[in-house]
Amino acid sequence: MGVFSRALVLGACVMAPLSLSAGTAAAESLTGEQIVATKCGVCHQKDTSGVIPRIDEGRRTPEGWDMTVVRMMRNNGVDLTPEERTTVVHYLADTRGLSIAETEGYRYILEKRPVAEDVGPTQEFTEMCSRCHSFARVGMQRRTKDDWRRLVNFHLGQFPTAEYQALARDRDWWGIASTDMVDQLAEMFPLGERPMKVDPAPLSGEWRLAGHWPGHGDYEGAMTATPAEGGDLTLSMTLSVAGKAPVTFAGTARVFGAGEWRASLSGDGGSIRQVLARSGDGSGLTGRWFMVDDDVVGAPLAAVKVGSGPALLAVSPAYLKPGETTRITLSGTDLSGDPDLGAGVDAKVVEASAGTVVLDVTAATDAAVGPRDVSLGGASLPGSLVVYDALDxxxxxxxxxxxxxxxxxxxxxxxxxxxxxxxxxxxxxxxxxxxxxxxxxxxxxxxxxxxxxxxxxxxxxxxxxxxxxxxxxxxxxxxxxxxxxxxxxxxxxxxxxxxxxxxxxxxxxxxxxxxxxxxxxxxxxxx
Ligand code: HEC
Ligand code: HEC
CATH class of the missing domain: 2.60.40.10 (Immunoglobulins)
Known part of the structure; x- marks a missing residue:
């Protein structure tokens, strides 16, 4: 499935996908800041207070910046080589991005999780702003009030039919969009502070992974990240589903702004992409991987850095019945010590390494039904094992x-x-x-x-x-x-x-x- 490609792609519909493979630019290439000053500056000239109109009035995800830059190329004739597009998107996402917390609740759209409908925070928002696209597209932007107003104006300018598509026979779409909506957007998603850019270097090293792959089962895996040119990371990754041959991948990751991890990998399993977020102190990554050609096929992924202390990632299988004995695998890092699965559940260690502990687990006939915590040495995973007698x-x-x-x-x-x-x-x-x-x-x-x-x-x-x-x-x-x-x-x-x-x-x-x-x-x- 697919050809090996080192290009890291954010993807865009109307133009060739954004290639992030450029690595370090040749000496004469423009930096992101220079591209903004020269190529964008033709129209977006820094004002006397040092603000670059529009460009300094909003913050977005890397994909959000790519969509804006592509529109500038398509609608306004901005002439960028593929390398310059990559450079300027990287620069804008690093300097004018969102914190991971600001993207929470909307990440599914970046991770391409299959969902039926995307609803806004209120019915009015759903009807006004999430009929042509997801509300996540709106919720992952931050702007000044003026900039929200200009966006609404831009919509009607570019899509005069918006009024008719968005239930405008029943309401004064433009009247509401240009007043109420602008007020609410400015209050919910104000420009705010630019988050700090994280250093990608500490993300290199050994990672342990785990997740549940719909249709296939629980998987665990390992990933090695080594520093590459231009702050990127070279990756190799192995995923194993119990009872099946492991699949291996190799590729490149790029880390934007506050910790937006985007990677392209290929191998026996085909070509995949990872859309992950750095978590906490940088010892964790969470998100989803999916097939490049078929993003419905993929799985959520959680990873912890080896050496960051004892951590439990997954318990598989994660349920058993009273009176039963089941073989259960715990995945994590720096695992050691005795397992504790709570009262009435007994665990015998069959096999143990720092990353994987295999247990024979027996639930007593009177073990309490419901979720319980699993812990091992200093690591614990709350509610990760369910004892149940019969499904409802x-x-x-x-x-x-x-x-x-x-x-x-x-x-x-x-x-x-x-x-x-x-x-x-x-x-x-x-x-x-x-x-x-x-x-x-x-x-x-x-x-x-x-x-x-x-x-x-x-x-x-x-x-x-x-x-x-x-x-x-x-x-x-x-x-x-x-x-x-x-x-x-x-x-x-x-x-x-x-x-x-x-x-x-x-x-x-x-x-x-x-x-x-x-x-x-x-x-x-x-x-
Ligand atoms: C030829 C003139 C021109 C150039 C060059 C140009 N822009 Fe724009 N830009 C516009 C116009 C016109 C708009 C308003 C219409 C729109 O949003 O598409 C705009 C809007 C924007 C916005 C606000 C978009 C939104 O969603 O509301 C941003 C951000 C932006 N430009 C960034 C850039 C960047 C970055 C570059 C350089 C890569 C650039 N522009 C180059 C003309 C230009
Ligand atoms: C008639 C369909 C339609 C409706 C209704 C609509 N949008 Fe959009 N919106 C679009 C399209 C199409 C784009 C992509 C524009 C492009 O890049 O050419 C877009 C892009 C955006 C973007 C990203 C801008 C960028 O820089 O790429 C934001 C944010 C947004 N819309 C917010 C809103 C809000 C807020 C509302 C409600 C007031 C709304 N939209 C209602 C069609 C719509």
């Missing part, structure tokens, strides 16, 4: 999502959807869907798809839209008109995705919804 329900995750037809001779590949069946306990109140529900974890399931409603049944969506595999991966059918369908329509559909899980003597079913829709003809680094 199964939820399909994601509960609602999209797949997209593609291929069939067309230029845009199919976009699949990956589902998982998650077992839940209803918790002390016995009510499903309340705060005290206990998530037990991903269960083996049998999968099927059905017509979602009457309309879908008439159109035979379940027959035409695609099929779901034993691993919960739905693959849509080919793009284009289908002469076998009513009116020769394409292979879109509205489906129920049903998971059947056997638990003890019981069979439980969970249902999710899948819209199989048309191709994404225009894609953005921040959707």
């Amino acid at each position: 329900r199964v939820a399909v995750e994601p509960a609602v999502t999209f797949a997209r037809v593609g291929g069939n001779g067309g230029p845009i590949p199919k976009v699949p959807a990956q589902f998982e069946a998650i077992g839940y306990l209803n918790g002390p109140d016995g009510e499903p869907g309340t705060e005290d529900d206990i998530r037990v974890g991903a269960m083996d399931a049998a999968w099927r798809s059905e017509n979602f409603d009457e309309t879908a049944a008439v159109m035979k969506d379940a027959t035409f839209a695609g099929a779901i595999s034993a691993m919960g991966l739905f693959t849509p059918n080919g793009a284009g008109p289908n002469p076998e369908r009513v009116k020769g329509t394409n292979n879109t559909g509205n489906l129920s995705i049903v998971a059947t899980v056997a638990d003890g003597g019981e069979t439980l079913e969970g249902t999710g919804q899948l819209y199989v829709t048309v191709q994404r003809f225009v894609d953005w680094p921040i959707r």
